[in-house]
Every structure is written in structure tokens, then in C-alpha cells.
Amino acid sequence: MREIRRPAGAAHDLFLRTKLIPPRSHDNLVARGALWARLNAGLDSKLTLISAPAGSGKTTLISQWLATRSEPAAWLSLETSDSDPVRFWRYVVAACESFDADVGRNIYPLLERPQRDLAEVIPTALINALAQANGPFILALDDYHTITSQVIHDSLAYLIDHLPPSLHLILITRHDPPLPLARLRARDNLNEFRNDDLRLSRAEIGRFFEQSVHLSLPGETIDHLETRTEGWCAGLRLIALALLRREPQEVESFLESLGGTHRPILDYLVTDVLFAQPAEIQAFLLQTCFLKRLTGSLCDVVTGSANSAERLEELEAANVFLVALGGGWYRYHPLFAEAMQHYAQRQLNDADHHAQLERASTWYEQHGFLAEAVDAALDARAFSRAAALIEHLLADDFPNELVTLRGWIERLPEAILPDHPEIAFAYAAALLFTPERHLRPTLAAVDRPLRMAERRWEAEENHEQLGRVASLRAMTSMWQGDMPEAYHFAHEALRLIPESSPDLWRSSALILASREALDAGQLNAAQRFALEARALNEAARNPDGTRAATIIHGTICYEQGQLHQAFHLLQQILTQVQGGNQYEAISDRGYIFWGLGLVEFEWNDLEAAHQHAADAARIGKQIADIHLEVLATILLARIEHAQGRNKQAQHLLEALVSAAPPGDLLWSIQIWQAQLALAGGNLPLVELWRARRAWRQGTALSPALTAQETLLMARLQMLEGRPELALDDLEQCRAEAHAAGWTRAELEASLLIVQAHHLLGDAESARSLLNRALALAQPENIRRLFLDEGEPLAAAIHAALPEMTDKRLLTFARALLVDLAQTGHHAGSADALPDPLSAQEQRVLRLLAAGLSNGEIAQELVVSTNTIKSQLKSIYRKLNVSSREEAREAAHDFHLL
Template sequence: MKIAVPAGFVPLPLNHKILPPHAHRHAVERSALLARLFRDVAERVVVFQGPAGHGKTSLMLQAQAASASGGALTGWLSLDESDNDIRRLLGHLQALLTVLGSQSPTPPNEDYAGSAGTITPRSDWLIGRLLELGRPVALFLDDLHAITDPGALRLLRELITNAPDRIRWFLASRVVPEVGLPRLVVGDEALVVSAEDLRFSRAEMRHVFDADRGLSVSDTELDAIFRGTEGWPAAVQLYRLALGSASVRHSLASGCGGAPREVADYLAENVLGQQPPPVQDFLLQTSVLSRMSAALCDDVLGRSDGQEMLASLERDGLFVRRLESGEGWFTYHAIFANFLQEQLARTQPEHRVAVHRRAAAWFESQGQLEEALHHHLSAGDDDRACEVFDHWSDALVPDGHFATVDRWSHRLPADAATRRPGIAVKLSWAFTFLIRHEQLAPLLPVLRANLARRLIEGDPRLALSMAAVLQDDPARALEYVAHTEHREPTSNRFRNFELAAGHNVRGFVGMMRGEFGPALHSLAQGRSLSERSNATFTLAYSLVHSGLTLVAQGQLPEAVEHLRGAISDRRMVLEESVSKACLACALVMALYEADQTGDALALFEQFHDMIVEASLHDYLVVCYRAVARIRDQRGELALALETLEEAERLSYNGRWPRAVQLIQGERVRRELVAGRVDRAQTLAARLQPESRSDTDDWVRFSEETDGPRIGRIRLDLHAGRAAQALDEIGACLAAAQRQGRVHRQIRLQTLAALAHHSLGQTRPAHRCLQLALELAAPGRYVRMFLDEGPALAALLRAHANLPAAAPENGAEARALLGRLIEASGTAPAPADTPWRAAALEPLTKREHKVLAMLVDYQSNEEIASALCVSRDTVKFHVRNIYSKLGVKTRLEAIRVVKTSDTTGR
């Protein structure tokens, strides 16, 4: 049955997450704690840490009001389990920025992504937009303990640790959050308000009871309450509600006590027992709702007094809090909700199921599929739950919310994928992009069993093709794609997403087969469909494969520009997926080939964590191979080995034996270039025997210039088997020329030059080297020559003494030759030299002033006004400063200044 969504439906707003809840009217003002938080020299990070019921949210609300009265813009985000999907978390942070922008006369630029071509870290992007607001900002993150995903925690840690002083963070968590607190506390940048600090003092407890005019508590009773609750705010509020009970008063007089948790359960039972039956019934049955509105409560309970009941509960302080939402949403305090749910399950289990079932239907009618799914599963309605999940995942998968798909997959019935093959399709996409081999494996037989069926919920062949790419089997991937129907774009977003991925697979395999024209055509179609379905991560695949095709065809500058533009596209700034990791890997490799080694290493460090968690086989190899070579070049031999070891470990973890072989092959190359032939042969002998993965007609991009075949050629050459090497080179070269693989031809011609030189064939050696130079010159390939070590460097110097080349592009080749000779004579940097410890060139006096103002977070307009110059002049100085510091963004410049005094102040 199709999910019914009303015409003109607009989902419920996220106000309950990005706006603060209403303050409880019985909340105690925590004056002493607030004084600590807002003293003259205040920490920029404040953590309220304590178990449930310790008043963290109430204190946060008071801190927010104090921040706003002090002139700061304030933003609130209530976190929950769903925010462990980093893409959803980023979406909520963007919504929070919009709220802050509405408070500011200078809202941040929606399209801001730094300067054109700048690869902006996502944390810098978010912080930059906060700084654009032009005022101090106080951000409040409630229930931070709900975040357990390493990626989400890392994002928050980046934001919190890198933010400047004008951005203050207030965090509430039941546990100490893993956001870099130890270093912040040691540096006097963070204050932790513990559970002990959050407990009520005796004076604060007196205020709780005196504020309720209907209560009269003696000092003796107050002392008993203080002993029984140990100042636990939730238990104190329960006493306030329960003191109308004679048994509670008697327990105070008799001195009966117990642990605070036991006291809380006892009090909650008394609080519930004091309510009239209609209120008790309302409390119990609505307790299973994570949030409530009058309309929802009326529908679920079959009554019409939901608005009056919720208002009354809020007024009486019955642990009901109003969420900031135009729809009038409320929620119970966790402790009271848990007690009520236990009572309902014990006394009215049939009502519990009925409430869940009616709530599921109501949320489904509103298009709130996640909450509908929760209630369907809680009611035991597995068939309906599967149907809702199948429909919801039509949006989740193109949106890249794979972590959400994964989280809910654990709650679905075990046979969900066989019940509905569409679910198997959606789950397989998620597990493929999450690189989850174990979870993907049981889905593959289900997909194969449904190949003959034409499913409207998804195409098993396309899902299987992408799974084959993950499993490093492109031939099988192409086989599945070849049997899919060719269809035009449709109005079905998920179908367009599938078609985009299918075109990407065709382009990926076409690139390997040297069919570059058809490959680029397929990738262009994939890009168009990705944009149509608003699927950023499939768009990234189209872009990265197009860039790699340019590299293979000898168009390195165009490839670098294309890949740099792709990863700096504002749509990619907040992208978090396998495809972005692959895009970063490809750009690292392209920058390295262009000898932009500093940029390549900086990019690797920026995206390292994402690459570790999400990069695939070939991408991982080309990236780590480039980084290891950069570190070798800089004399950082131990770091180079560590880089290769990490790549090998990741390849083993990813179950990619071919990638392991390629990394081990890089170890052999290092030994050969260093002249340690015996050691290289020993390492080569240890490689697992395997059929060739690079043939004349099928070359993966990771093996284009350094695959097993070229590895064997290089080994033969250095081991004195030059004639054998030349035979193999000839076969490879003929295929590379036929397919237009310029990149591969450059490598083969350089090896041929070395082979001829080894055999004493001087003229053929220089002819091959000249051909390599002419092929490389238009694309300015540098590392292709320098990677072959001293032997080729010597041949290059000898080549420079020959008469100038006659061909049309001889001048370009000559210029490249001069650059190569200069680069090959450059000594590696000392291993212990920090690459950005200070300015690469001295700053002028004016640049010192501009940098000092940048460090103070002044805008370009403010700097221009203070220095009486134009904004364009400020931009000119800023560009020069960035260049001299070796940075690309304002925040990077500030970090350099914090570690090295380059401002001269």
C-alpha cells in the first residue's frame, strides 16, 4: 500500500531542535553558578555534566538569557540519537545558522564557501559564517551525551576547539563529552560544572518550596528532604509535587529514607496517585510519546481536551516542558516519562500497544515517517513498519543519510529484506557506501534472487553493480550495469539517483578500458542526474572520475583545476561520504603529480580522518602512495614508512588484497630507487602470486603508472634484465598509445630510456626521454620523472647538453627539462622542519598591521576603514599574507599566529 501523504503537505518544523524550550516556571535561579559562568574572565567552553534530573537544561536556559542580555547572539540545538548521522547533524547546524542570521543585521552569506578555489574545512566554513554575524555568539548544545558517532564527535570537537573567543559554547551532557576537554581545561579555556555543583544547596531548596504558596515546609522537613535527595533537583521537584500526600509527610516526620533513586520512584508514584483519574490516564497513555501536541493527544486518546490538559500540566509543573514550536509541542522530563512508561507497561499493556498504533497513524498522516516508524515497530506492526521504512529510504539514500538507514536497519524485523526486496536495495546502497562488508553480504543473495523482477522500489542490478565496485570487481559491476534498462530521467528521485550511480559505474569502467570518450559521456550523464536528484555524493563520483580521466589523458593542469573546483564547490563543503574521501584522494594524487607537494600534504592532513574512514581501494592507494613519496622527498623516511603501513592496514581492513599488493609494490619501488636491489628482490618475492590486474586493454587508474606490470618492468631494469624490460615495455606502450593513455606513456618512455641507457644504447635512450618530455610538457607532469631517482636525474642532466629539440613542442619540453634538473638537485627538507612554523617570506609593516587585525577577527570592511584604504587593497594584502604564511584561510592564518608570533606585536 502506498504511504498516504496529504496534498500540500509541509513537514513539521525543526523548531523543537534548533530553538530553546520554554523555561520551567518553577525553575530555581542558580545565581551562584551564573556568577561563575559570567565573571570578567570567563572560559569560552562550559560543560554542564551530570545524570538526568540535575537541572542541566534549566541552567542552560538561564545562561542563555544571561548571554543574550550581555549582547551575544544565542543559538540552541537539542541533540538526540538521530544526530549520530553526521549529514543530519550538519543540516541542523545549518538551520541553527539561519536562526542566528535572523537575529543579526548582517546575516551570513548563504553561498559562503571561502575564496573561489579554496578548499575550506567544514569547521572553518561553519565558524566563518558565525564570524560573519559580526557579534559575539553563544551556542547551547543540549543532551550532548546522545552523540556517540566518531565522525559527529570529531566535527563538534573541530568546531569547539578551533572557534575563537567571541564564540562561546555551553554543553549539557550526562557524561563527559569527547570533544577535547582535557586540553581545553588545562589551557583554562573550559569549565566543567559537575553533578556536585548542580545539586541544590539548602537555600535553593528552601526557594523551591517557598515559591509554591500552597506549601509549608518546616526546617525539620527541609533537612529530611535535603538528606533524602542529596540536593538532586529532580527529586526535590518531585517532593514539591508529592507533599500533598499524607504518607509522604509521614515519611519525612519518621525519618524514613533511602537512596535518591528509590526516593524518586516513591515520590513519582505518590505524585501520580494524587492526580484525578482523567489526568492519570492522560499521563500514562501519552508517556510513550517523545513529544506531544494537542492534536496528537486528542487523536491518540480519542478525546478533545488535549490543549487544556497540556496547559494544566505545564502550569502545575508536572514535569512537562513546552518545546519552542509554533505548533505547541510538549515533552515529559526523562525521569518522569520513564516512570510513567513502566507503570503503563505493567498495568495497561494493551493500551500501550493501542497508543503506539494510533500515534504511528497520526505521524504517518503528517509525513513524519521517522516517528511513524518508531511507533509502528513499538506496536509490533512489522509489515507496516517495513513499508514506511521502504518509502522513507527513497529520500534517505539520495540524501546520503546512510547512518540513519543503518541505525533503523537494526530495529527492523530480521526478514525485512526478504519481505520487501526494495528494502534490500536501499540497505545495500547504504552498506556499500558505509563500506560494511558484513552487513552487505546477506543482502546480495536477496538482490540476485530478484534480478528477474522489475521492482518499482529499486533496481537490484544497479545495487549489485555498486556492491561489486566496493568488492573491487569492476568487471562484474559492468556486467550488472550492462543488463539494466536504459531509461530517461523520471520524476522519481530515487530512480534518478540509481541511474546516476549506474552512469558513474559505466564511466568508471570505461576509464579503465581506455574508452575515454564514452566514459566522459557517461560521467556527464551521471552528473546531470545527480544534480537532478540532489545527490551530492553521486555527483562527487562523477566529478572525481572525470578528473582522473583528464589525468590519464595528459591534461594534468585541467585535472587539478577540475578536482580543486569540485572539492571547493559549496555543495561539497559539508559533504561527508565515501565519494568526498575519494575526491580528496584523487586531488592529493593530482597535486603530487604536478609537484605541488605542499598543497597535496596539507590536503591529506585536512581530510585524513575522512580518508581513513571512507576511502576505497584505488583511491586509497594513489593517495597514500603520493603522501609517502612526499615524505621521502622531504627526508621524513620514518613517516613515509608509517604512511605505507597505515595504507596497508586500511587495505586489509577493507578486504582489498589487490590494494595491499600495490602498497607492498610501492615498498619495492622505494628500495629500487634507493639502489637496494637485493632488498627489493626479497620484498618482491614475498608478494602474493596473483593474476595480472593490469592488462593491455584494462588498466585501473591506481595501476596506470605503478601497477604490477610496471613494477615487474622496473624490477627487471634494476636487476640487470634491461632487454627483458624493453620487451614488456613495447607491448604496454603499444596498447597505451592505441588508447590515448598519455600518463601511462610518459612512465613507459622514461623506463624505456633507462633500459636503453643501461644497455649502452645512448641515442635510443635520449629519443625515449625526449618523447617522454614532449608528452609530459603540455600537462607539466614533474613527479613522473623525479620518482625514478638518481639514474633518471643523471640522464636528464646529460639530455640537457644535447642540441635543442626540433619538434613543435620542443620549447615546452626544454622548459620542463630545466625545471626537472633544478628540482632533482634540490636537497630534501630536514625531517624536523615544521612546514608552517613562520612566514615563508618576511611580512611588510602594512601586512603586519593587517594580520594583527585579522587575528582580532575584524572584517575586511573594518580593516579598510581603520587603515583608510579600499576593500580591494585589503584583499590584496590578505592574499599576500596567506601566500607568505602558506595558508589558504583566515582561520589557518590565525592558528599560525597562535603558534608563531609573526604579527610583530
């Protein structure tokens, strides 16, 4: 038996490690001591910003300075393709691995997750990882101006805000990034270098020419150079190269010949330097200037020569345009590369140029750089090749870089998509998973490529892929607010994607199916779907899906009467979204608060419930989620009603009616208006609801609302003195709820049946069912269902008390009576206890509950221990308990403390 492991560092991967290497400094560069001193002094701030135009010497300054520092420093050269948040962070983390090899261990898996709150999740993970490593460290991000993604800017701002003290960040950019620079400046957390700071002074210009071309220029010439170039590093460098081929007496006339601004000077100088090279070097430069990074074998393939490695070494030694990156890799200075590309485009014909790029694409593919291979193929307009490469990447677990993927596919001609359904489908997904997924135009944009994929897979009878199309359609419909259609597509997806392919498409369909079953009161089915969805999302480390499945699971547990489990589940995921500012985190927090409020309300902890319901309603308004706002406001109204503020409760609901769209949400508000009005004795409002209900006949309500209407009608019939009419419907409702595992509905129906039997004088049936209801409610401390029934149920409980034998149920029933009394529905706590406690016994009970021993209580009350013992016996008997712990619980339940 053998073990096969990858040896450290031996695996090839998708990173271009050359991007992590700072450009190597030449020895003949001018040392810029004053700037280095300012850089050293700025290490106490969070960020050093080098913001100046191209060719100002930004990169050189930092790479030179870093070479003088002893701290570990990481470098990342950014480019346009890094404007994908996933790719950007993947490279930043890879760069930070030079500080500590374990930095990425927990972050790479996060980058593979399809998540939407990346802007905070990844920087947070990086901050935590770096906080554990031994600093200080310096991280330099070069060419940050190439980054155009707002998500990246936001997440970098978040990183800077929470930067661990051990890390100093340097941004090198051609223009100011959209980061909160003013705030950083105000807090003295920003060390800035701009064009004026980077200009070479008169003395530095003189030293530069001495060191680089061994020319000692007269002061007048240096003045002239300073005036013409304004200390512009790139210009001076090119002039130095040009002067190498001229006699000293020609210098002045050459300088006179330079005219215009930097750009024309640059173009002129690059051309000048280029033409001075031998013909084969000129050809080499023009053929390879399009490559972002160069190495011998790649250049051989592109140019058709066999000595590129030597040529690159020569060019680097001549210090012309090339910067060595180490390991045989180089890159052209971007400014010179741009100028050469500009020239090359005029010199080379398209066919030759495309052929070179296609050869580069093949080289990249053969060397495992598939993303670069796609880029080169697209540049070469070799679209079939690009499509094949994208398909290859998709089949081989392409990283979660949706922005990159979308960019590639949008460069393909649309006509190619019908023949590549995987690409069309991936494009639809990339279009959907954006912050605009709620907007109407997204629907049409997603639909077009989705139809292309669908047609092809229909022709191929590829049911599994058609299932994924259905799942994507379900998500699209959900985000567009069309839940019936979302449910329809979710079931279609579950039918087509076999259980044996449990991927994320199946799990998102399961979440929707669970939500539909929950809305329909089919709790058993809802739980099956939710458990499966939770497991699939947890296993796939998909935090958004896990949260969605867990919120639904928590709500199911609440409806099943499993209040403790619901509370536990919701609390567990609340910690994941605390402090998150992304839409999904805020939305999830709102639904979690609502769920917690529901449970606390059921436990009759009205203060906590009010806090959570108010928070949920505020979030609903904030993110314009009317569904959340309605759910939370209804809960707030119920809490207000429970606290005896009926008018406020009705005001809340009245205000909600005008905001809610027609349909289930509106009817739900109206049912609660009627239910609270009925409980508060406001019969005209109940009659209004009854009339509305009659007008609405024929319109299908959701099963949950239908059940709620049935129960409300039963209440009304009992109030009208016709309990016998309500019994059949209530029994049916209870049986259906029981079969579906819907414990709350079962309990509510049971309590109404108890009241009906009580009103009809059937004490035995009332008692028997009440005992069953108490047995269901007591373990989870379900109270509000009882308390909301008020006086009629209190009377039924009171009548049943003498026959109750189960001690726990008896204590629970008495505690309910106390709560009912406090809400003004029934007699006070003295009535709840058949034999009320004396004043002395209440004093003893309070001290016991405070944790005092018998001896301590005796000392406190200045009596003997034996007296306390006998008083405790009496207290136990009256409370029907047999231990100090039970006595404490009972004292709490009966509000005796």
C-alpha cells in the same frame, strides 16, 4: 505569466521545531545567583559542561540563566533518535538559524550529500557560517547523554576545537560525554558544573518551599530534608507537591516515611502524586506519558478525548510534570515521564497501548512528521504500517540519515523485507556505507538483504532496479578488493540502468568502468566514462564521487600526455582534502600526491616529484593501502634511479616485493625492477625477470602491463644487438596505443622505434618519427620519457639535430640533450649548443633573465648599450630564439642560469 514562490515561513518541513525551544521557566523557581555568576564568568571559555544525574536541575538552571542573558541563544533538546549524524547536525544547524537565518543556506545541501567525511565537513561549514554572523551567541544542547554515535562525538569535538570566538557551547548531560575534556580543562576552556554544584543549599531549600508551596518550614525540618535528599532538586520538587495535600503537622512523619535511594523515593513520590490526581487526569497521564512531545490534537487522538488542550494547560498551570514548549506544545519532565512509563507499563495491557501508539503514528503521518510516525508504528509493532511509511520516505527523498534508516529496518521482522525490496535495498546500502565496508563480514551482511531485493525485482523484471543492485554489488566488491568482480558488476549496472536515469548508482558504475578502461589502456573509453561520472557527481553535489572521478580523470590526462590538465585537476581537488582526517580524505590525498608526483617526474622536477611520491608512499603505509604504497614506491624508485642512485632504487623495489600480494601488483614491481636494472646495466636481474616471465606464461596480465613488458623486451633485444626483432612488436604497440588515445605508451614505443631505426642506420625514419615524438611531447614538456632512454636516444637526437627545422622542436631537443648530459648519458650543454655562449654572453644572459633592461645590463657590466645589443643578437642566434622571453626560457632549459 505568474511567478509562484513559497512565502517565507509558510512551508511545512520535517523539523520538530519544538525541540528548538527551551523549557519555559516558572516564576516560583529559586533564583540561583551564585551559579549564574559562575555561568557568566565561564562565557570566556569554549564549553560549559553541566554533567549531573537526572533531576539535578540542569535544564532548569540553564533555561533560567539564558533568560537573564541578552545574547541570542539557541536551544536543542536531544533524544535517542538524534544519534544519527545527519539528523543531529540538521537540528544543530536549524537551532543556529536563530542567530542568523542564512546559517543553513550552504549546509543543508551538504547534509543531503552521500558523503563519508561528515565529521569534519559539516562542523567546518557551520564554523565558517557562524564566523560570518555577528556574535556573540550561546548554543545549548540538552540531554547530550542520549547521543551514542562516535561520529557525532568526533564531529562535536572538531567543532569545539575550532569554535569561533563568537559562539559559546553548553552541553547538558547525565554523564560525561566522550569528548577531549581533559585537554579543554588544561587549556582553561571548560566551565564545569557537577552534581555537588547543583545541589540546593539549606537556604535555597527553605526559599524553594516558601516560593513553590508557601510553606515556611522550621530549620530542623529543612536540615532533615537536606540530609534525606542531598539537595536533589527533583526529589524536593516532588516532596513539595506531596506536602501540598498534607497538614503541617504531618510533614515530619511524611519525611520519615521516605526511605532508600533517589530512585525508590522518586517512584514512590510519582505514584503518590499520580494517585492524588482525579481519575480522568490519571488516565490521561498514563496514556500520554509515552509521547515525547504533546499537543492537544495529538493527545485527543491517543486518549480518545476531546479536551486534551485544556487538560494540558491545566497540568502545566498546576506545575505537575509538564513543561511548556510554546505554540501549544509540551513535554513531560523526562525523569517523571520515565517513572510514569514504568508504572503505566504495569497498568495498561499491550493491546490498548499499541492501539494508542498506532493512533499517534497516524496523527504524525497526517501532520507531516513521517519519521515520528515510523517510530510510533514500530513501537506499536504495527510493522506493515511502519514498512509502508519507510517506503514512502524512501520514495520521497528521505534525508541522508542512514543510521536512523538502519535502526528502523533492524526493528522490522526480517520476514517483511522480501515483500519490500526498496527497504531491503536501502538496508543493504545503509550496511555498506559504514567505516566497516572494507571488512569481510560486511560482504555477507550486505548480501542477504540485497538478494531479497534482487529476487523480487527479478520476478518483476525491473531491470533498472536490478542495475542499482549490480552497482551496489560493484561497490561492495571494490571495497573488498575484488576488482575483476567490481568491474563485472559495474558493466552490468551500466547495461541495466538506462542513460536516461543518470543517478548516483550509474555514476559509481561509470567510475569503476573508467578505472577498468584506464587499467586496460583504453584511454578514450576511460575518458568518456570519467567525464560523464564527474558531471553526474558534480551535479549531484557528491564530493566523494567527484573526487574519485577527478582523480581518475587526472590519471587519464597524464596517460594521454595532457600533463598540465592532469596537474590542474589534481591540484584543484587537493584543496578539498587538505587537512581532512577521515579515511577517504587521507586516501584521496595519497592518490593525488602520487598523481602530482608522476606529472612532476615527467617534467623532470625530481625534487618536487620525490616529495609527493614520498608523501603518497607514507599515506599508503599509514592506511594499509598496498595498491597506493606500490604505485608510490615504484615512482620513488624511478626518481632515485633518475638521480643516479640505482642501488637505492633497487632496494626500494626489493622491499616492496615481499609486501605485495601475488598478481598484477607484484608483476608490476618485477617489471620495474628489470627495467631499472636494464637501464643500470644489471643484466643478471633482467635475466631473472625473463626467467620469471617464462614461468608465468599463460597467466593473463593487464593490457597496461603487457604493453610495458613488450617495450621492455624490445629494449632488451636492442641491447642484445637485435633491433630488427623488436620493430614489429613496437610498431604494433604504437598503433594500438594511438588508437586507444594512450599518448604516453605511443610516445614510449615511438622513442624505442627511433632508437631501433638509428641502430639499423635508417636515419630518415628515425628523424621523421623523432620529430613526431618531439611534436607530441613539447607542448606538455614531457621529458622523462626521453631522458630515461639515456644514451641510445641521445645519440639519435644528436644525429637528427642538423636536419631539424622547426625552431620550437629544435630548442626542446637541445634542452633534452642538456638534461641527458646532466644525467651523465651524453655530452654536456656545450655540445647541445652548436655554438656555445662565451663567458660574457652568459653574464649578459643571466642579467637579462633577472629582468634587467639593456641600459641596466650595460651599467652593471660597465659597457655601452650598443655593446649589449650586439651581444644579445649573438645570444639569440646561438640559442635560436627571437625574443627576451624565449631567451629566458632557453636559458632555463639549457641550465645556463
